[in-house]
Amino acid sequence: AQSVSQHNHHVILSEAASLELGCNYSYGGTVNLFWYVQYPGQHLQLLLKYFSGDPLVKGIKGFEAEFIKSKFSFNLRKPSVQWSDTAEYFCAARYSGAGSYQLTFGKGTKLSVIP
Amino acid sequence: ETGVTQSPTHLIKTRGQQVTLRCSSQSGHNTVSWYQQALGQGPQFIFQYYREEENGRGNFPPRFSGLQFPNYSSELNVNALELDDSALYLCASSQGVDYEQYFGPGTRLTVT
Numbered sequence: 612a613q614s615v616s617q618h619n620h621h622v623i624l625s626e627a628a629s630l631e632l633g634c635n636y637s638y639g640g641t642v643n644l645f646w647y648v649q650y651p652g653q654h655l656q657l658l659l660k661y662f663s664g665d666p667l668v669k670g671i672k673g674f675e676a677e678f679i680k681s682k683f684s685f686n687l688r689k690p691s692v693q694w695s696d697t698a699e700y701f702c703a704a705r706y707s708g709a710g711s712y713q714l715t716f717g718k719g720t721k722l723s724v725i726p
Numbered sequence: 727e728t729g730v731t732q733s734p735t736h737l738i739k740t741r742g743q744q745v746t747l748r749c750s751s752q753s754g755h756n757t758v759s760w761y762q763q764a765l766g767q768g769p770q771f772i773f774q775y776y777r778e779e780e781n782g783r784g785n786f787p788p789r790f791s792g793l794q795f796p797n798y799s800s801e802l803n804v805n806a807l808e809l810d811d812s813a814l815y816l817c818a819s820s821q822g823v824d825y826e827q828y829f830g831p832g833t834r835l836t837v838t
Contacts, residue, residue: 615768645826654730655769655816655829701768705824712782712823713759716768 613639615704617717624692625725632687632720634676634702641707644685645714646676650698658700661685672696697724730819730830738836739807747802747833749817757781757823758800760792761816763832769816775800776823804835812837 618633636642646658659670666678676687685702699721703714731750739745751758757776761769771784775794789805798819804811814834818827 643824647829654831655818657826657828660826703768712757712774712776713771713784714761714769714818714827715771716761718766718768 613637613704613706613715615702615715615717617700617702617720619720620718621721621723623723623725626694627691628724630687630689630692630696630722632700632702632722634685634687634717635683636685636702636704636715638683639704639706639708643705643707644676644678645703645705646670646674646685646687647701647703647716648698649701649719655701658687692722692724694724694726696722698722730817730828732815732817732830732833734833735831736834736836738838741807741809741837743807744803744805745807745835747804747815747817747835749800749802749819749830751798751800751817751819752828755819755821755828756798757820757825758794758798759818759820759827760800760802761818762786763814763816765813772802774823781823807837809837811835 614637616635644661647655661678701719702717759774760772763769773783774781778794794800814832816832817830820827
């Protein structure tokens with residue numbers, strides 16, 4: 612079965628620290644990849660997406676992610692976090708072919724940024 | 727541009743009852759997907775509707791059913807509610823089945 616794994620359940624950082632959240636997806640052919648963020652009390656928002664082309668994807672609010680096909684990874688990065696980045700982050704994959712319509716989500720990583 | 731909206735915000739039901747959740751898609755979107763998010767978990771795909779037809783279904787029993795209307799809004803119906811159905815139900819809309827999905831705020835369902 613197709614699956615997405617997020618390595619960290621809870622990450623705690625101080626402001627200005629660099630962030631990297633891990634995401635691995637299971638092999639399943641062509642894949643589209645997404646990172647969503649859920650701020651406290653708000654709905655899921657799309658941070659960035661990878662469909663094809665340049666494996667380094669830039670999203671909103673200074674976030675970026677790198678698609679590494681050989682490692683089945685799509686890690687999220689930000690050079691310097693702010694208190695306002697405190698949220699839960701979800702990695703999701705959509706596989707081509709049968710079942711291409713659904714997003715498969717990881718369990719999420721909660722990020723707490725300490726001022 | 728109006729985003730995805732869902733109603734109601736919260737709902738409390740008793741085991742065995744039936745519930746209907748509603749979703750209005752974002753303007754210009756013809757595809758609606760429904761997800762269930764249990765506490766501490768990522769969203770799980772229930773089903774998707776594209777132009778009023780079910781376009782795929784996740785691993786949920788038949789008591790979870792849905793509809794999509796000509797204006798592309800959608801309903802999720804759950805019959806014979808069980809305690810484990812307590813969750814946040816998310817609706818997402820997109821321009822088509824292969825486009826990125828935009829999520830609504832969700833409906834929090836509690837089954838007692």
